[in-house]
Structures are given as C-alpha cells and as structure tokens.
Amino acid sequence: MTRIWKHRLFWPIASLLGLIVINSVARPQFLSITMRDGELYGALINILRNSAPLMLVALGMTIVIATRGIDLSVGAVMAVSGAVALTVIDNAADPDNLGTVLGAVGLAVLVSLALGAWNGFLVAVLGIQPIIATLVLMLAGRGVALLITGGFITTVNSAPFSYIASGYLTVLPFAFFISVAAITLIALVERRTALGVLTEAVGINPEASRLAGVRARGIIWGAYIVSGVLAGVAGVIYASNIRAADANAAGLFIELYAILAVVLGGTSLMGGKFSIAGTVVGVLIIQTLESTILFLGVPSAQSPVFFAIVVVIVVMLQSSRVRRGFARLARLRQRRAPDGGPPPDVDPDLEPKRTEVAA
Amino acid sequence: MSVTTTERRPVRAESRTAALQSFLGRRAPWAPTIAAVVILLILLVGAEAFLRGDFITARNLSALLLDNAYLLVLAVGMTFVILTGGIDLSVGSVMAFTGILGAQLISSGVPVAVAVPVMLAGGAAVGLLIGVLVQYFDVQPFIASLAGLFLARGLAFVVSLSSIKVEDAGILWLQSNRIRLGDWYVTPTGIIALVVVALAAFVLHLTRFGRTVYAIGGSEQSARLMGLDVGRTKVAVYVISGFCGGLAGLMLTAYSGAGYPRNGIGTELDAIAAVVIGGTLLTGGRGYVAGSLIGVMVFGTIKTIISFMGAEQSWMQIIVGALLLLFIVVQRGIVARSEHRR
Numbered sequence: 001m002t003r004i005w006k007h008r009l010f011w012p013i014a015s016l017l018g019l020i021v022i023n024s025v026a027r028p029q030f031l032s033i034t035m036r037d038g039e040l041y042g043a044l045i046n047i048l049r050n051s052a053p054l055m056l057v058a059l060g061m062t063i064v065i066a067t068r069g070i071d072l073s074v075g076a077v078m079a080v081s082g083a084v085a086l087t088v089i090d091n092a093a094d095p096d097n098l099g100t101v102l103g104a105v106g107l108a109v110l111v112s113l114a115l116g117a118w119n120g121f122l123v124a125v126l127g128i129q130p131i132i133a134t135l136v137l138m139l140a141g142r143g144v145a146l147l148i149t150g151g152f153i154t155t156v157n158s159a160p161f162s163y164i165a166s167g168y169l170t171v172l173p174f175a176f177f178i179s180v181a182a183i184t185l186i187a188l189v190e191r192r193t194a195l196g197v198l199t200e201a202v203g204i205n206p207e208a209s210r211l212a213g214v215r216a217r218g219i220i221w222g223a224y225i226v227s228g229v230l231a232g233v234a235g236v237i238y239a240s241n242i243r244a245a246d247a248n249a250a251g252l253f254i255e256l257y258a259i260l261a262v263v264l265g266g267t268s269l270m271g272g273k274f275s276i277a278g279t280v281v282g283v284l285i286i287q288t289l290e291s292t293i294l295f296l297g298v299p300s301a302q303s304p305v306f307f308a309i310v311v312v313i314v315v316m317l318q319s320s321r322v323r324r325g326f327a328r329l330a331r332l333r334q335r336r337a338p339d340g341g342p343p344p345d346v347d348p349d350l351e352p353k354r355t356e357v358a359a
Numbered sequence: 360m361s362v363t364t365t366e367r368r369p370v371r372a373e374s375r376t377a378a379l380q381s382f383l384g385r386r387a388p389w390a391p392t393i394a395a396v397v398i399l400l401i402l403l404v405g406a407e408a409f410l411r412g413d414f415i416t417a418r419n420l421s422a423l424l425l426d427n428a429y430l431l432v433l434a435v436g437m438t439f440v441i442l443t444g445g446i447d448l449s450v451g452s453v454m455a456f457t458g459i460l461g462a463q464l465i466s467s468g469v470p471v472a473v474a475v476p477v478m479l480a481g482g483a484a485v486g487l488l489i490g491v492l493v494q495y496f497d498v499q500p501f502i503a504s505l506a507g508l509f510l511a512r513g514l515a516f517v518v519s520l521s522s523i524k525v526e527d528a529g530i531l532w533l534q535s536n537r538i539r540l541g542d543w544y545v546t547p548t549g550i551i552a553l554v555v556v557a558l559a560a561f562v563l564h565l566t567r568f569g570r571t572v573y574a575i576g577g578s579e580q581s582a583r584l585m586g587l588d589v590g591r592t593k594v595a596v597y598v599i600s601g602f603c604g605g606l607a608g609l610m611l612t613a614y615s616g617a618g619y620p621r622n623g624i625g626t627e628l629d630a631i632a633a634v635v636i637g638g639t640l641l642t643g644g645r646g647y648v649a650g651s652l653i654g655v656m657v658f659g660t661i662k663t664i665i666s667f668m669g670a671e672q673s674w675m676q677i678i679v680g681a682l683l684l685l686f687i688v689v690q691r692g693i694v695a696r697s698e699h700r701r
Contacts (some may be wrong), residue, residue: 070501127695129503130643131446132687138678139628146673185404247673252624256505269499273563299520301620305513311491319496 003345008266012281014262019288027295039168042306043291045176051287052175053078053234054163055280057254058261059186059228061281065262067223068203068271069123069130074231074258077115078143078251081108081235083148086156087310095158104161109232115141116228118220138255145247155244177236182230187276196274203271255256260311268318390688392650393637398636398682399653402660410667417542419663424545427659428552429454429607429614433630434637434651435559436603439596441562441634444502444643445493447597448484450604451626452517455619456511457482457608462523462618471529477604480555483512490594502581505595511604514621522619525612533613550608555603555678559648572596576643627675632657632683640690657682 023030024045033042064071090106106287115137122133167174190196199210203217210216230249239245263269264285265278289310293303314347316322406414424431440447457478462476485507492503525531530612533551537544563569571592576580612618617681637654639646658679665675 124687128687128689128691129641132635135511135628135631136680136684139632139683140677142682143673143676146671147677151671256509259505261503263502269502299516301516301520302513304509305517307515308506308508308510311502311509312488315492315494315498315502315506320497323558341460 008275010276011279012066012275014287016281016288019285019292023288023292023295030295035171037172040171043325045173047284047287047291048176048179049108049165049173052179053237053251053352054254054257054261054286055179056182056230056234056237057227058102058279058283059182059259059276060223060260061255062262062265062267062276063186063190063199063223064227065078065259065267065269066199066203066271066274067204067220068133068222069220070224070259071119071224071227071231072131072134073115073119073137073141074227074234074253075251075254076138076145077112077211077228078150078254079142079145079245079247080115081112082233082239082245082250083109083145083154083177083247084108084237085161085236086114086154089156089158089161096160098160099157099161105164105236108189108236111334112226112228112235113225113230115285116225116231117221122218123224124217142247145245145250146223149245149247153244153246157243162243163240165237175241178233178237182233183276183280186226190276195219197229200272200274203274214278215230237241255306256284260307260314263318264310264314328329361609362506368556371675384406389638389647390403390693391640391686392653393638393648394659394686394689395637395650395653399657399660401656402664406660406664406667408621409500410601410664414664414667418544421542421544421549422658424665425614425657426540428546428548428653429554430658431652431655432484432555432603432607432610433626435555435648436600436628436634437630437634438559438571438637438646438648438651439563439572440500441576441641441647442572442643443593443596444579444597445593446504446631446641447486447489447507448501448504448627449489449511449598450518450607450630451623451628452508452511452515453482453601454487454608454626455622456515456518456610457605458612458622459515459518460614461621462525463518463607465525465527465530466523471527475609478609480600483598483602484511485595486604488600489542489601490597492589493597494593496653497609499641507601512620519618519620522617530609530613533610534616540547546614547647548613551606551610555606556648556652563648568592568595573644576640576645578644624663628678632679633672635690636686637680640688640693641687 020030030043033040034047037043057078061071061074085104085108088107089100092100092104094100095126119134119137122136123130124129127135163174164178169177173205190199195345198209198214198219200213202219206216235250238250242353259269261282262274262279263282265275265280265282267274267278286307290300290303293306294300298306365516381462390535403415431452431521437447437450459514460481463475465471469477489507491498491504492506493500533547536661537546538550563572571582571587573591574585574587575589575592579589611622615622633654634646634651635641635654636657637652639644639650661678661682662675665672665678
C-alpha cells in the first residue's frame with residue numbers, strides 16, 4: 001500500500017481523478033460517451049481531442065526542461081507554423097488536394113525544425129541562458145508570423161486540412177492519435193534507448209556529464225529541435241481547428257500552460273529527472289480543469305486566476321519550507337501518539353502525511 | 360612570477376594602449392549602456408537623414424517621452440528585479456489589473472484620492488506575493504512571477520470583461536496638461552516617469568538598499584555572508600516592480616482614457632527587452648537605471664520610425680527581437696571575458 005502512496009505519480013493521478021469525480025458529481029453527463037455514426041462523442045472525448053496541441057508542446061518542454069533549459073518560444077513557433085501551412089494552402093490552386101495539404105504541413109514542420117535548431121544553437125553553442133535565448137524568438141516569432149500572413153488572419157476551406165483537428169479516425173478523433181503517436185515515440189526514444197539517461201545526466205550536472213564523455217551540446221541542441229518540431233505540429237493542429245492562421249492568438253500563453261503541465265507532472269524545473277507519464281497526466285489535469293472552469297460558468301478570460309492558485313499551491317508543496325513544516329507535523333504526531341492516540345506504527349494518518357512530505 | 364614578467368611584452372611601447380585598456384576595463388560596466396546610446400543616436404540621425412528630414416523635432420521627441428512613459432516606469436521596476444538576478448513576468452498583467460481596477464473604482468464613484476492609492480497598493484501586493492514565493496518558498500523567479508502574471512490577468516477580467524471609460528478630470532489631467540517650453544512639452548505623466556528614474560538612480564547608487572541589490576546580483580551567497588539583509592531586499596525588489604506596475608497602470612489609464620483588461624499583453628517582454636538593450640546584465644549585478652531609460656528611448660524610436668515609414672507593425676517585434684539578440688550576444692562576450700580574466 002505504501003508503495004502506491006509513495007509513487008511519484010500518485011499525487012498527479014489522484015488530483016486528475018479527483019477533478020473527474022467532482023465533474024461527474026456536478027454534471028452526470030460528464031462521463032457519458034455517445035456513439036454517433038460510429039464516432040464517439042462526449043466531454044471526455046473533447047478533453048482528449050482539445051488537449052492535443054498542449055500535449056505536444058508539453059512533451060517537447062519536458063525534454064528541454066530535463067536538460068535544465070526552458071523554451072519560451074513554443075507559442076511563437078506555433079504561430080509561425082500555422083501561418084506557413086495556411087499561406088501555402090491559400091496560395092495553392094486546389095486547397096482540397098491531399099498532396100497540397102501534406103506539402104504545406106511538411107513545410108510548416110520543417111520551418112519549426114529550423115526555429116528549434118536556432119534556439120538550440122543559441123543555448124548549446126553560444127551558451128546563452130535558455131530563458132533569454134528563447135525570449136528572442138518569442139518576441140520576433142509573432143512578427144514573422146504576421147509578415148507571412150501579411151498582417152491578416154488567413155482563412156482557408158480545405159477538407160483534408162480541417163480533418164487534422166476535427167476529423168475522426170475510426171471511432172476516436174484524429175488529433176488524439178497524433179498525441180498518442182507523439183507520446184509513444186518520445187517515450188520509446190527516451191526510455192528504450194540511452195538518450196533519456198544521457199538527457200537526465202546533462203540536466204543534473206552539465207559539466208560532470210561532459211567530463212564523463214556525454215556530448216552535452218548535441219543533446220541540448222536536439223532537445224530544442226524536438227521542442228520546435230512538436231510545437232510546429234501543435235501549430236498545425238491549432239490552425240486546423242480554427243481553420244485560420246491567427247498570428248496573435250495562436251499559442252498565446254501556451255508556453256506557460258506547458259510549463260505548468262510539466263511541473264504538475266512532477267518534473268523539477270531544475271532539470272535532471274523527468275517523467276513523460278507525469279507530463280501526460282499534467283496536461284490532462286489542465287485540460288480537465290479548463291473544462292471544469294468553463295462548466296462552472298466562469299468566463300474563460302477569468303480562468304487564469306484558477307491556474308494562478310494551482311501554480312502557487314503546487315510550487316509551495318514542492319518547496320523545502322513547506323516540506324519541513326509537514327515533517328515537523330508528522331514528528332509532533334509521532335511524539336504525541338504514545339500518550340493517548342494509537343501506537344505510532346499503526347497510526348493510519350501518519351503514512352499519508354509522510355508521503356505528502358515526499359511528494 | 361618571473362614567468363609572467365618574461366611573457367609580458369615591453370611596457371613602454373604598450374603604455375598608451377595599456378592605459379586605454381585599464382580605462383576601458385574600469386569603465387567596462389558602462390560599455391553596453393554607451394553602445395545603446397550610440398544605437399539611439401544612429402537611429403535618430405538615420406531617421407532624420409533618410410526620412411522626410413523632419414524626424415528630430417521638438418514635437419516628436421516630446422511625444423517619445425509621452426508615448427513611452429508607462430513603459431519607462433515598468434522598465435525601472437524591472438531593472439531592480441533583474442539587477443538581483445531575478446525576472447518579473449507579471450508587470451504587463453499588473454498594469455492591466457490596476458488600470459481596470461482604478462477605472463472601475465472611479466466610475467463607481469470612489470474619489471480619486473482613494474482609487475489611486477488602491478491601484479498602487481494592488482500592484483505592490485502582487486509584487487509582494489511574488490517576492491514571498493521567491494524568497495521564502497524557494498520558487499524560481501520565473502515561475503513565481505508567472506503565477507503573478509496569471510493572477511493579475513485573471514483578476515483584471517474578474518473586475519470587468521470589457522473596457523471602462525474614465526472621465527475623471529484629475530486622471531485625464533495627467534495626460535492632457537502640457538507644460539510647454541517653445542515647441543517642447545512635457546505632460547505630468549512624463550514628469551512622473553522621469554522622477555521615478557531619478558528616484559531609482561538615487562536609491563540604487565546612493566543608499567545601502569541599492570548597494571545590497573547590486574551585491575545580491577553579483578553573488579547572493581557572498582551578500583549573505585557579508586551580513587546583508589538578502590531576504591528583505593529580494594522581497595522589496597519585487598514589491599518595487601509591482602508598485603511600478605501599479606503606477607504604470609495609472610499612467611496608461613490616463614494615456615488611453617480607459618481601463619481595459621487586455622492591455623499590456625506582452626508588455627513585460629518589451630520592458631525586459633528595453634532593460635537588456637539598456638545594458639543591464641540578465642545574470643544580475645551589472646547595469647544602470649539610466650541605461651533602461653536609453654533602452655526605452657531606443658524602443659520608442661524604433662516604434663516611431665516604423666510608423667513614420669508606414670511599415671507594418673510586425674517589423675517592430677522582429678527588430679526588437681534582433682536588437683535583443685545582438686545585446687545578449689554582446690553581454691555574453693563581456694561575461695565570458697570577465698570570467699576568463701578571473
């Protein structure tokens with residue numbers, strides 16, 4: 001039993017389940033999934049579909065944070081990628097041609113790869129602080145996206161392009177399959193090869209890992225490239241969802257939500273150990289919370305207040321001062337227990353308290 | 360010792376360059392700021408030469424201060440935070456929050472004498488929250504101020520979802536009243552901004568608090584071992600930044616004649632860019648408030664030039680991004696050299 005308590009994913013998963021329970025009590029239709037024309041619909045399915053862009057961005061962010069970095073430019077990369085894809089489709093003779101759409105998406109992802117490589121160059125080669133290095137692109141990227149679209153919101157009607165975000169592959173949304181594919185790919189590459197361990201080594205101590213023969217430069221560079229590519233795909237999904245390239249609104253604040261998802265999933269911002277499963281759970285928590293807030297009738301513009309409260313609670317639980325406080329509380333109970341309460345070894349309250357300290 | 364003397368080149372021939380080098384070495388911290396001044400001059404002269412030739416006029420230069428007064432105040436607050444090696448992402452949202460809060464209070468009949476202190480206190484309170492998280496809960500400044508950003512932006516929308524017009528004569532006076540001297544003019548908002556710069560320069564260079572700020576940025580560990588009050592100073596810089604956010608909210612409300620919850624999205628980046636262009640090192644410990652003043656002027660000049668040329672405003676983001684990059688690379692070089700010397 002204690003092993004379940006102490007698992008590092010316990011608290012993220014518990015909060016996700018808690019949110020789902022609250023939702024299903026407040027509105028019973030939350031859990032209901034209906035089948036229409038062989039396609040599944042329902043609030044849970046919507047959460048899975050709408051979480052796709054954030055999921056991709058957060059996965060890339062996890063890898064970057066594991067190398068002790070941070071990528072603030074993901075939102076801007078999303079905007080550029082959407083602008084590139086839609087401009088190509090808009091200028092093509094036949095927007096409904098599958099080849100056109102594939103070419104547009106391919107070009108958008110390539111551009112995102114180049115932007116990620118640029119970030120990686122600044123961080124890994126020039127040695128600039130990651131926050132600052134990616135800030136450059138965060139500032140300039142939206143300007144580039146606006147230039148590509150000529151300052152307008154480009155809209156297209158293209159069936160294959162809309163399919164990316166709103167289409168169904170068999171019974172589930174296509175976007176869901178994209179995020180599953182990304183999760184699987186990242187998990188396989190990071191966990192079934194040595195890359196994950198090397199990434200953690202770079203994040204824990206860059207200098208020591210370099211002396212141990214790890215090519216830190218290439219690994220850091222690669223992390224930013226992965227983040228750029230995933231942000232590019234996310235930008236395509238976003239653009240496909242609204243069928244438009246909105247350089248100002250695409251991916252606005254997504255870097256903040258992605259960082260929040262990574263932190264919720266238990267990956268420390270100090271780099272080193274990272275958890276892909278944790279990030280997945282973190283993204284689902286954010287998306288469920290967002291859906292809850294909307295359900296409560298709170299205008300979505302006000303939802304940042306809730307996220308601010310979540311961030312404050314999470315970072316405070318992670319801080320050493322609060323942990324010391326919990327530890328003192330646990331000791332106090334232990335000391336008091338022989339006087340009247342149950343003996344310490346069977347005190348049912350003690351174990352959860354301790355795990356809270358460890359979490 | 361003998362090895363180093365034999366390796367040294369003859370002293371006499373090098374004496375002039377050595378003197379220059381030692382002079383430059385001593386003045387090295389000012390180098391990025393001087394570079395910013397040079398860039399500002401190039402921009403102004405270039406604009407004068409290549410545009411219609413009526414760029415450098417008293418009216419334009421006066422408008423430069425007027426249009427960027429709020430950004431100047433934000434940049435001053437940001438300078439304090441960055442000098443300690445921190446960062447404050449919340450200022451743009453704080454500005455929006457206090458602006459809409461003030462507009463709401465005034466429109467519901469609260470006297471200005473109450474509303475304005477409430478605005479300033481609201482900004483300072485968000486700053487206090489960030490500072491306490493950073494100092495007492497070991498949260499990274501980036502994340503703590505991110506929470507502040509979310510909180511202030513959300514609260515702005517809680518106060519009102521749409522813009523609120525301000526018709527109070529006292530607030531609008533801050534913007535509309537022009538003190539003229541020939542073709543030059545300055546508004547009360549401009550005076551407030553310049554007073555804030557002067558006060559900040561005084562505090563940073565001539566008080567114990569200011570020296571502690573620089574000491575923390577240089578090395579927090581050393582500052583603590585010297586017995587400086589690191590904790591209180593670190594909280595104080597975020598409170599100052601939040602307070603400046605509140606003041607900027609007041610000034611922006613006066614400038615636009617309304618409070619709007621969507622104001623200032625991305626303004627924190629403009630403020631950071633202005634501070635960095637002004638020569639303050641993002642790693643902390645080096646930089647000047649005067650530099651931030653120059654940085655804001657560079658920022659404002661680029662903006663004016665772009666609107667003069669009739670080019671798309673998206674160039675603004677690209678050019679500021681490129682300038683930021685240039686200065687960061689230069690800074691990186693300076694830091695690398697001083698580390699090398701050590």
